[in-house]
Amino acid sequence: MRYISTRGEAPELAFEDILLAGLAADGGLYTPVSYPRLAREEIAGLAGLPYARASARILAPFVGEAFAGPALAELTQSAYSSFRHAAVAPLAQIGDNLFVLELFHGPTLAFKDVAMQLLGRMMNEALARRGLRATIVGATSGDTGAAAIEAFRGLDRVDVFILYPHERVSNVQRRQMTTVADENIHTVALRGSFDHAQAILKALFRDARFRGELGLAGVNSINWARVVAQTVYYLTSAVALGAPFRAASFAVPTGNFGDILAGFVAKRMGLPVERLLIATNANDILARTLMSGAYELRGVTPTLSPSMDIQISSNFERLLFDMLGRDPAQIRAAMGSLDQSRRFSLAPATLAAIRAEFDACSSNDEETTAEIARTFRETGYVLDPHGATGVRAARRRLAEDPATPVIALATAHPAKFPDAIEAAIGRRPPLPEHLEPILTARERFSIVDNDVAKVAAFIRERARAARAA
Ligand SMILES: *Cc1c(COP(=O)(O)O)cnc(C)c1O
Numbered sequence: 001m002r003y004i005s006t007r008g009e010a011p012e013l014a015f016e017d018i019l020l021a022g023l024a025a026d027g028g029l030y031t032p033v034s035y036p037r038l039a040r041e042e043i044a045g046l047a048g049l050p051y052a053r054a055s056a057r058i059l060a061p062f063v064g065e066a067f068a069g070p071a072l073a074e075l076t077q078s079a080y081s082s083f084r085h086a087a088v089a090p091l092a093q094i095g096d097n098l099f100v101l102e103l104f105h106g107p108t109l110a111f112k113d114v115a116m117q118l119l120g121r122m123m124n125e126a127l128a129r130r131g132l133r134a135t136i137v138g139a140t141s142g143d144t145g146a147a148a149i150e151a152f153r154g155l156d157r158v159d160v161f162i163l164y165p166h167e168r169v170s171n172v173q174r175r176q177m178t179t180v181a182d183e184n185i186h187t188v189a190l191r192g193s194f195d196h197a198q199a200i201l202k203a204l205f206r207d208a209r210f211r212g213e214l215g216l217a218g219v220n221s222i223n224w225a226r227v228v229a230q231t232v233y234y235l236t237s238a239v240a241l242g243a244p245f246r247a248a249s250f251a252v253p254t255g256n257f258g259d260i261l262a263g264f265v266a267k268r269m270g271l272p273v274e275r276l277l278i279a280t281n282a283n284d285i286l287a288r289t290l291m292s293g294a295y296e297l298r299g300v301t302p303t304l305s306p307s308m309d310i311q312i313s314s315n316f317e318r319l320l321f322d323m324l325g326r327d328p329a330q331i332r333a334a335m336g337s338l339d340q341s342r343r344f345s346l347a348p349a350t351l352a353a354i355r356a357e358f359d360a361c362s363s364n365d366e367e368t369t370a371e372i373a374r375t376f377r378e379t380g381y382v383l384d385p386h387g388a389t390g391v392r393a394a395r396r397r398l399a400e401d402p403a404t405p406v407i408a409l410a411t412a413h414p415a416k417f418p419d420a421i422e423a424a425i426g427r428r429p430p431l432p433e434h435l436e437p438i439l440t441a442r443e444r445f446s447i448v449d450n451d452v453a454k455v456a457a458f459i460r461e462r463a464r465a466a467r468a469a
Contacts, residue, residue, distance in 0.1 A: 001064045003030040006321040008328025016066040016126050019225050022218035030224050035268040036061035043244040051088035052076040055232045062228045079117040089233040094379045097405040101237045109413035112147035115229035120151030127157035133465040135214040136160045139197035143307045146176040148219050153182040159463045161186045163197040179441035192450030203452045215465045221258030230262035247272040251394040251408040253386040254278045255308040257315035274404045278360040279389040281305045287360035293351040297342040304365045304385040304420045323353050361393035372424035384414040
């Protein structure tokens with residue numbers, strides 16, 4: 001499989017190259033030249049397979065010769081053995097045709113583990129083959145940093161630097177990052193906000209010399225390998241409910257649009273998907289876009305579901321690319337307008353094409369809390385605040401179409417958000433036993449000033465790629 005940039009001005013690359021590159025050189029996002037199609041029998045044949053084997057089958061056409069046959073099966077086997085549930089991504093039923101897909105059984109209790117556990121192993125192997133080292137630098141408001149640290153800890157080809165805003169992440173989130181003892185992991189508490197951390201990250205990636213010397217690599221959700229790893233649970237969960245012989249809809253708590261884009265890709269591969277429901281919190285740019293056709297940036301509001309507190313949904317560019325007939329000139333025009341005037345508008349035909357497959361439902365904090373309380377009252381099931389926005393969207397869909405099952409993605413474990421859960425149901429969810437040690441383990445982090453040069457110097461002193469250069 002070859003990959004092209006949505007902006008049409010970067011070279012066409014193979015899987016292993018886009019795995020290591022992340023963002024395309026023209027600022028675009030890499031996407032496959034075409035989506036591989038699964039025959040109905042191939043989809044039906046996923047029934048009953050262990051998750052790791054289903055994953056290897058589904059990913060094979062995307063990775064091609066980079067990880068052929070047994071190599072891919074070994075990687076998926078190793079990645080998913082780190083999950084605490086034998087099914088990896090099990091379904092729970094909480095109502096008539098209403099299902100929750102539990103994506104939080106990985107090491108950091110958030111769905112990002114599903115893709116990151118595989119990405120870390122793939123990157124390490126690709127680097128070993130090329131005799132290279134890489135330096136991963138990431139900014140996090142919580143979940144991404146912990147998932148990246150867990151995925152890359154102890155790997156000998158990669159050093160990881162995670163910037164988080166000092167004293168502005170939750171106790172559990174910070175300890176998930178700072179109690180990791182591996183020497184290739186460096187947590188940086190930045191004297192600043194998450195926006196400052198992101199600004200520093202962007203500046204580091206723009207510095208061509210620094211990028212080259214350190215072999216900088218990104219692991220945020222614009223990396224195609226993350227998106228494609230997420231297509232797997234759309235297929236396995238729909239098959240468990242009768243696909244390809246019966247369609248399902250999906251409700252997806254959305255921030256950067258990476259997760260729901262994976263659902264769109266699964267549909268293009270041949271999975272019968274009735275509707276894709278974009279669930280947002282008060283940061284509802286996508287819901288507004290579907291309503292009005294105008295994609296318009298506003299400030300970010302903090303909510304109970306912080307991993308969805310995002311202003312720019314980067315992966316929306318990939319959907320737009322497909323909806324605009326894969327015309328890179330139109331993408332460049334839209335993204336240019338976004339840079340210049342913080343908005344772009346969709347032509348009526350494009351908006352209609354998106355609406356033919358997607359709905360959006362935004363929930364404010366009050367509605368999210370009410371959903372957690374309602375689901376607990378009716379079924380005893382405890383949703384986290386992200387998952388609750390999805391279940392709320394799912395219920396709205398079921399009121400219109402009760403006959404098609406809706407699978408709501410539960411993207412985080414409730415124990416990550418004990419205050420929000422206590423406010424909704426009057427009790428705190430216990431931290432799973434295997435995470436208890438982090439509450440008392442020794443923490444290791446460095447506090448660094450909000451200053452690009454200081455952060456760059458900190459990384460340069462510690463990254464092994466810098467020593468080799
Ligand atoms: C990252 C995240 C999301 C949003 O996923 P996107 O792919 O960015 O849309 C939702 N819920 C949780 C818990 C997350 O960590």
